Amino acid sequence: MRIVYTFSLLLVLLAPCALSAQVFKIYDNFSELEERIAQAKSNTLLVINFWATFCKPCINELSYFNELHQRYASADFEVLLVSLDFKSQLEKKFLPFLRSTPLQPEVILLSDQNSDEWIPRVKPDWNGAIPVTLLIRGAERDYHEGEFENFKELEDFIQKFFERIGEPSPVYQGN
Amino acid sequence: MKIHTLSLALSGLLLCAFNDSPSKYTIGDKAEDFTLRNVDGRMISLSDYGHAEGVIVVFTCLHCPYAELYEHRIIELHKKYAPKGYPVLAINPTNPFLFPEDNFEKMRARAKARRYPFNYLQDSAQVVFPRFGAVRTPHVYLLDKARIVRYIGAIDDNAESPQAVKRRYVEEAIAALMRGERPNPEITQAIGCPIRVPKNVPLVDSTAASPRRR
Numbered sequence: 001m002r003i004v005y006t007f008s009l010l011l012v013l014l015a016p017c018a019l020s021a022q023v024f025k026i027y028d029n030f031s032e033l034e035e036r037i038a039q040a041k042s043n044t045l046l047v048i049n050f051w052a053t054f055c056k057p058c059i060n061e062l063s064y065f066n067e068l069h070q071r072y073a074s075a076d077f078e079v080l081l082v083s084l085d086f087k088s089q090l091e092k093k094f095l096p097f098l099r100s101t102p103l104q105p106e107v108i109l110l111s112d113q114n115s116d117e118w119i120p121r122v123k124p125d126w127n128g129a130i131p132v133t134l135l136i137r138g139a140e141r142d143y144h145e146g147e148f149e150n151f152k153e154l155e156d157f158i159q160k161f162f163e164r165i166g167e168p169s170p171v172y173q174g175n
Numbered sequence: 176m177k178i179h180t181l182s183l184a185l186s187g188l189l190l191c192a193f194n195d196s197p198s199k200y201t202i203g204d205k206a207e208d209f210t211l212r213n214v215d216g217r218m219i220s221l222s223d224y225g226h227a228e229g230v231i232v233v234f235t236c237l238h239c240p241y242a243e244l245y246e247h248r249i250i251e252l253h254k255k256y257a258p259k260g261y262p263v264l265a266i267n268p269t270n271p272f273l274f275p276e277d278n279f280e281k282m283r284a285r286a287k288a289r290r291y292p293f294n295y296l297q298d299s300a301q302v303v304f305p306r307f308g309a310v311r312t313p314h315v316y317l318l319d320k321a322r323i324v325r326y327i328g329a330i331d332d333n334a335e336s337p338q339a340v341k342r343r344y345v346e347e348a349i350a351a352l353m354r355g356e357r358p359n360p361e362i363t364q365a366i367g368c369p370i371r372v373p374k375n376v377p378l379v380d381s382t383a384a385s386p387r388r389r
Contacts, residue, residue, distance in 0.1 A: 054240045055368060056273075084366050086240070086335045113333040116344075119364040129311040129369040146369070 022098040024107035026087065030118035033082065033110060040078065042138035045170070047158065048080045050110075050122070050132045053097040057147035058131040062103065064151045069105040072170050079105035084130060087111040133157070140165045199308025200316065200324045202361045206232070209303045211266065211296035212279070212383060214286040219294050221264070221322065228260030229325075229352060231345060232316040234309040236269045237285055238276045239368035242312045244334050246289065249313070252330070252345060253293045261317075261349050263293040268304035268312070268370045271380045279383030299380040301372055311367030317348050317358070325352060328363030 027033050040046050049065055051058035062081070069079045081103055085094045094109065112118055119126050123143050126132060133144040135158065142161045148154040155171050162169030200206060210220040224230050233249055235242045253263035269277035279297055286295045298304055307316055317326035326348035331340045348358035 052366075057369060057371065086244075088335055089240075111335075113335050113339065114341075115334075115365045116329060116332060116360075116363040119366070126364065127310045128364045128366050130366065131369075 022103060022107065024083075024098070024109055026109045026111055028087075028111050030110065030112045030121060033108065034121070036080075036108070037136060040136070041076075043167075044076050044078060044137065045158070045161075046078050046080060046134075046136040048082055048134040048136065050082050050084060050130050050134070052084045052130060053093050054085070055130050059101075061131060061147045061154070062101065064148055064154045066102075066104045067151055068154060073105070074170075077170055080108060081105050082108045082110050084110055135161050137161075137165065137167070199306065200327070201308075202324055202327065204324050206316070206318050206322045206324060207306065209306070211298055211303060214279075214283045214291070214295045214297075219264075219296055224262065224264065226260075227262055228320050229349065230318045230322070231256065231261055231263045231349075232307070232318060233263055233265045233330075234268050234304055234307070234312055234314040234316075234370070235265055236267050236274070236277050236312045236368070237281055238269065238274045239312045241334050241365075241367045245313045245330055248330055248337060250289065250292060256346075256349055257292070259349075259353075265291070265293055265295045266298050266303060267295065268298045268301060268309060270301055270371065270373050271299050271382070273371050273373050279380050281382075297380065297383060299383065301370075304370055309370060311365070311369055313367060314370075315345055317345060317352075319352055326358045326361055328360070329365035332363075334365065 027036075037046060037048075047065070047068065049058075049061075051062065053059070065079055065081060073079060083094065087109065090109075098107070115128060119128055122132070122134060126143070126145070129145070131147055133148070133154075135142040140161070142157075142164075144157050148157070159169050159171045162171070206221060208220055208222045210218050213219045221230065231252060235245070235249065237243075249263055249265065257263070267277060267282055271278035275281075279299070282295060282297060285291075307314075309316070313330060315326070315328060315330055316324055319325050326345065328344060330343070330345050331337075332342040332344065333340045344358075344360065344363050348361075351358040
């Protein structure tokens with residue numbers, strides 16, 4: 001009995017360590033995300049995925065963003081996972097999810113509830129359904145509504161973006 | 176030009192993926208009649224609301240946290256506005272094969288437990304919501320007396336915290352209609368759970384096949 005107790009006490013003590021493995025920021029205002037975007041250099045590609053722990057298709061494609069980060073992340077290639085989870089359910093939903101599903105890209109919790117105001121700032125005709133993936137590089141932008149079926153679809157989306165803007169693509173290099 | 180073609184092609188693909196008929200309602204369109212099964216087993220049509228001043232059509236479901244956050248507010252909307260001629264008509268557009276927690280039995284149980292004062296219809300075959308163009312839950316379409324779509328969007332401006340709501344879009348839209356004016360705004364966007372259409376699964380909910388007698 002005592003051993004079990006000691007062990008669970010140890011777990012409780014270790015829990016904060018497990019927690020700190022995933023660092024994330026909370027933005028209460030969409031303009032903080034805009035500032036974060038503005039920090040990127042003009043030749044840096046930002047891949048921004050809007051998701052939430054309760055959105056099944058979003059969860060399905062998270063592993064592709066982990067892989068994207070693993071393969072391509074650099075000073076010129078950043079992946080941002082912007083969660084629209086509720087701040088009031090941080091302890092109950094968001095933190096347990098992060099503990100069970102390690103995410104390698106930068107994670108942001110966007111808690112700006114006035115979505116009618118900020119949704120058009122992401123894309124004027126975005127209807128608010130997630131997931132949505134946004135590519136930003138300098139003044140160039142592109143969007144993908146709905147989930148990616150596989151990793152290659154995500155890579156193709158980025159590849160086409162670079163073809164369109166006429167810049168060398170980091171995707172598929174060395175394949 | 177290239178951008179345009181690409182985005183057009185992309186949106187074309189999206190339409191195919193989500194929806195066979197690209198028609199969806201926008202402000203000023205007349206909502207066609209439809210018939211769906213209510214949680215009490217009866218078949219209910221939009222035309223059954225013949226005398227209503229308007230109808231607050233709400234696409235909602237059980238599995239979505241946004242819908243859950245709005246559940247109480249949808250009940251209150253009905254209680255406040257049904258006596259004024261604007262009842263809520265709730266429609267669950269979820270395919271129960273993707274979300275078994277949204278099957279007919281679960282809908283029935285929830286409507287009973289929470290004492291839904293409005294009809295709660297099942298669109299498990301997913302034929303009605305594409306006509307409206309609903310994409311997320313909750314998603315509101317306010318119809319006027321002629322069943323013209325007059326407002327599309329969110330219930331209010333704060334899903335997470337009812338106390339922090341500043342704009343009650345649906346209530347404001349109804350007030351505008353009562354004054355004989357156009358709602359402002361007529362369209363709002365909000366985050367919500369996507370309404371998913373599965374590939375290659377049957378569209379019949381077996382739990383609704385033999386609805387229980389009341």
